[in-house]
Amino acid sequence: MKSTISVKLQERCDSLCELCSTEKATAAFAVSPKDNDKIENEVAICEHCYSLIESNVSGNHWQCLAGSIWNTEPSVQALSYRILYSLKENEWANEILTSVELDETVVTWALSAFQKAAIHVDSNGTELLNGDTIVLTQGLNVKGVNFMAPKGTIVKKIHLVADNHEQIEGKVNEQTIVILTKFVRKQG
Numbered sequence: 491m492k493s494t495i496s497v498k499l500q501e502r503c504d505s506l507c508e509l510c511s512t513e514k515a516t517a518a519f520a521v522s523p524k525d526n527d528k529i530e531n532e533v534a535i536c537e538h539c540y541s542l543i544e545s546n547v548s549g550n551h552w553q554c555l556a557g558s559i560w561n562t563e564p565s566v567q568a569l570s571y572r573i574l575y576s577l578k579e580n581e582w583a584n585e586i587l588t589s590v591e592l593d594e595t596v597v598t599w600a601l602s603a604f605q606k607a608a609i610h611v612d613s614n615g616t617e618l619l620n621g622d623t624i625v626l627t628q629g630l631n632v633k634g635v636n637f638m639a640p641k642g643t644i645v646k647k648i649h650l651v652a653d654n655h656e657q658i659e660g661k662v663n664e665q666t667i668v669i670l671t672k673f674v675r676k677q678g
């Protein structure tokens with residue numbers, strides 16, 4: 491996330507932190523999920539701002555974002571928006587968030603940090619979809635119906651549990667049972 495500040499980035503920020511605009515920029519901070527591969531993804535940042543981002547410390551320091559959010563660089567806008575969003579229960583932060591009009595792509599970039607991937611994956615990390623066929627990677631004691639589904643059991647046409655990405659449903663012995671995704675492997 492943090493890397494050496496390049497000459498180009500130094501020029502862009504005029505050697506000043508692009509968040510607080512007061513302290514010397516000492517590092518390049520890549521705004522996730524993007525990488526340090528180009529300066530368009532980076533924000534020139536000072537030690538102080540960096541330490542606050544890393545420690546998740548909120549506080550009045552971040553009122554400086556009222557200025558940086560107007561920076562013309564999308565990366566600076568995105569990072570400013572992201573930090574403000576994490577502080578949005580504070581009235582001042584919420585006011586800034588509602589007063590700016592950023593490009594939708596910048597907002598999406600900023601908020602990507604708060605979105606958990608809610609996809610179902612098997613024990614190998616392969617994405618599972620409705621209708622897939624899976625194999626049990628270990629024997630399961632099925633609660634309530636009193637039978638054991640042995641390791642290697644094939645379950646066809648699984649159904650993803652919508653509100654729990656660690657669970658799927660499938661038929662074993664004519665019974666629809668809930669299976670944890672960590673105990674399955676996708677077939678095919």
Ligand SMILES: [Zn+2]
Nearest residue numbers: 507510536539
């Ligand atoms: Zn700073």
